[in-house]
Amino acid sequence: MIRFTLRRLGLSIFTLFLIVTIVFLINNVLPDDPGRRIAGPFAPQETVDIINERIGANDPLGEQYVRLLRNTITFDFGNSFSRDIPVNDILFPALGRSARLVALGLLLTIPISIAGGVYAARRRDTLADRAVVTFGLASASIPEFVSGVVLQFIVAVQLGWLPAFALAPSDAGFFEQLRFLILPALALVIVYFGYIARITRAGTILALDSDYTRTARMKGLSKRKVLWRHVMRNALQPTVSVIGVQVGYLFAGLIGLEVVFNYPGLGRLIFTAVGDKDFPVLTAAVILVAIVYMLMTLIADLIIAWMNPRIRMEGGRA
Numbered sequence: 001m002i003r004f005t006l007r008r009l010g011l012s013i014f015t016l017f018l019i020v021t022i023v024f025l026i027n028n029v030l031p032d033d034p035g036r037r038i039a040g041p042f043a044p045q046e047t048v049d050i051i052n053e054r055i056g057a058n059d060p061l062g063e064q065y066v067r068l069l070r071n072t073i074t075f076d077f078g079n080s081f082s083r084d085i086p087v088n089d090i091l092f093p094a095l096g097r098s099a100r101l102v103a104l105g106l107l108l109t110i111p112i113s114i115a116g117g118v119y120a121a122r123r124r125d126t127l128a129d130r131a132v133v134t135f136g137l138a139s140a141s142i143p144e145f146v147s148g149v150v151l152q153f154i155v156a157v158q159l160g161w162l163p164a165f166a167l168a169p170s171d172a173g174f175f176e177q178l179r180f181l182i183l184p185a186l187a188l189v190i191v192y193f194g195y196i197a198r199i200t201r202a203g204t205i206l207a208l209d210s211d212y213t214r215t216a217r218m219k220g221l222s223k224r225k226v227l228w229r230h231v232m233r234n235a236l237q238p239t240v241s242v243i244g245v246q247v248g249y250l251f252a253g254l255i256g257l258e259v260v261f262n263y264p265g266l267g268r269l270i271f272t273a274v275g276d277k278d279f280p281v282l283t284a285a286v287i288l289v290a291i292v293y294m295l296m297t298l299i300a301d302l303i304i305a306w307m308n309p310r311i312r313m314e315g316g317r318a
């Protein structure tokens with residue numbers, strides 16, 4: 001297990017190195033003038049030159065690349081161009097707000113999706129199975145911000161059951177904050193239910209048809225014991241992998257949803273940084289999303305390796 005963990009950790013670090021390199025190429029190698037992008041097309045050249053000197057755009061590319069690697073290791077990206085305060089003072093509060101939204105969305109999505117997938121698998125080729133699969137395919141094809149707008153209009157505007165925006169007042173208690181986050185969290189449930197439920201259904205069907213399941217039934221175990229002791233442990237392995245990947249997608253895909261619900265999370269921060277041409281904030285946010293994505297994938301791999309010893313043995317030998 002230690003060899004497996006170290007190998008996965010090494011792959012994650014190498015992936016982060018590639019992402020940082022890609023970010024550097026996009027920001028520095030493509031033909032463009034960062035100072036002009038920040039100052040605007042009508043700013044005098046003297047102002048543009050001052051900006052380029054201040055942000056280090058005139059330094060050699062090798063020096064800029066090393067500086068970006070050092071900033072990634074220390075996670076110190078300097079000050080924001082638009083607000084002139086440390087990037088971390090903006091970035092981490094936004095990450096915390098997005099994490100609360102993602103956590104609530106997963107708390108609702110995972111049990112509903114797993115239950116729906118298992119329910120459909122145990123009733124394979126019936127009307128209930130087709131209904132779950134069809135709803136999953138339809139919901140997964142709708143972007144988060146579209147389902148968010150529909151929920152906002154129906155639930156918040158027409159029915160008035162929940163707030164139309166996601167940010168609770170600063171003095172709001174825990175349950176009041178949950179009330180403000182339920183609507184955008186439901187938008188996440190609608191989108192990600194189908195994918196997780198279909199993966200769970202496929203894994204459950206495969207496990208139900210396996211030899212070890214038939215052997216357990218022949219021994220006289222009840223259907224409930226067979227399901228929880230033998231089927232679920234193997235059926236949920238691809239589901240765990242998918243959930244780990246989806247967590248990274250959630251953080252990266254919150255831009256439209258947070259803009260719709262006027263929620264100052266990481267996605268809205270990226271959207272604002274693009275509009276303000278605030279490259280330190282944008283670079284730090286993109287790298288932070290990549291780190292979150294890799295950590296969640298690594299955790300999912302470790303959980304799968306714990307569930308299936310053969311995977312960690314093969315990974316340790318590789």
